[in-house]
Amino acid sequence: MKVATIAGRAVHVDDEGFLTVYGEWDEDLAETLAARIGIELTDAHWKALRFLRDDYRSQGETATLRRVSVVGGIPTRQxxxxxxxxxxxxxxxIAGLPKPRGCV
Structure with missing residues (x-):
C-alpha cells in the first residue's frame, strides 16, 4: 500500500490514487481531492458524496452510478x-472510496 501526502497529511492510496483506508477521509480532504480534478464542491456534490460514504459503510463496496441514481435519488444526468x-x-x-467495480 502506497502512502501519499495530500493536504499536508499522509494517506494510504492505491496505484491510481484512490484512498484505501476509509477512516483517513474527511470533508477537508474531499475539498482538496475535488480541487485536484477541477471540481468545486456544492451542496449537490455533497449529497452524492455523503450517499456514497454511507452506502459503502453498509454495503462494503462502492456504489455504481446506477445505484447512486436509483437508491440515492440523484438523476444520472445530474x-x-x-x-x-x-x-x-x-x-x-473524492469520497475517499475504492474505484467502483466495472470502472476503467
Whole structure:
C-alpha cells in the first residue's frame, strides 16, 4: 500500500490514487481531492458524496452510478453534470472510496 501526502497529511492510496483506508477521509480532504480534478464542491456534490460514504459503510463496496441514481435519488444526468465525463470514478475518488467495480 502506497502512502501519499495530500493536504499536508499522509494517506494510504492505491496505484491510481484512490484512498484505501476509509477512516483517513474527511470533508477537508474531499475539498482538496475535488480541487485536484477541477471540481468545486456544492451542496449537490455533497449529497452524492455523503450517499456514497454511507452506502459503502453498509454495503462494503462502492456504489455504481446506477445505484447512486436509483437508491440515492440523484438523476444520472445530474451526476454527469456534477462530475463530468466519469462520474462514478470521480465521486469515489473524492469520497475517499475504492474505484467502483466495472470502472476503467
Amino acid at each position: 451526476l454527469f453534470t456534477l462530475f463530468p465525463k466519469k462520474p462514478a470514478k470521480k465521486m469515489a475518488y
